[in-house]
Amino acid sequence: MDTSLTTHLTRLLLHAARNRRVLPYTRFHSIFPHTIPLAARHAALASVLEHLSDCQQADYGVLLARDNGLPGPEFFQRFRKHRLDEYTAVVGDPRYHNATMKQQRLIVDTERARVYAHVATHFPVPATQPQKGVFHDVQPIEIEPASCDRNQGGARASGRFRVSGDGSECQP
Template sequence: MIIEAQLPAITALLKKAANASDSVAFNALYALFPKNTPAQKVHATLEAACISLADFDLAIYSVVMVKKDTGLPGDGFFATYKAIHEAEYTTIAGDTALIALTLAQKQLMVNAEKTRVYAHAKA
């Protein structure tokens, strides 16, 4: 379920990061929601904000959201990336399952998508 009231703030967070060719930690996203908001609602709202900025085939804005420990997006990004850019995914990772991707493979996918997102944001 999407939390409509948070969409403008999340959209602004994503735009700011993309325009600055930067990333933002997930804790900044969660800080925009009331405490104890279920993660499913946070991520559904994030996805809605991303798609409001661009169709996924143009730019997957969730690439700017990163985990503190890895500096990479969450698993949802990689699932979307594989679905949208299947040929590119295969070039990078072959038939590797999402759960078996190496950090190097993930980084290549992130770099490719950040290039698209940053260009889209500046256009």
């Protein structure tokens, strides 16, 4: 498998984890040329998942999502294999019970939280890459309250504040 594809897939999964997002399967498949068979794609995914973390710590495969927001059956097979006690506590004995959609969501939410915590400790955002929502070199500005003449501009009551005709808010 081309190392650039596995590197790209690794970056996509880390980006999704750092931003508490998921990676849709359509996006996953779009990074591979159409000539690469499905089995080879899943082998590349397994290699990347093993590189990021062993399934005992966190399973980054939980970040892949179908249209319903849940990962595919391969995630639940890995979860059942590596975390049988947790799986049984939620679903019951897998020999007799299949997980309902609600139980699957509970398992997925738990594992995604584990992945988000893992990425924060093992793959922190590089110092050169600003975090989303963090502004650098922003100077605070002072905003003076708008003067509001209640007798002019057709002031009207709006909840706790009065709004003048020009849209500025006035204290009641």
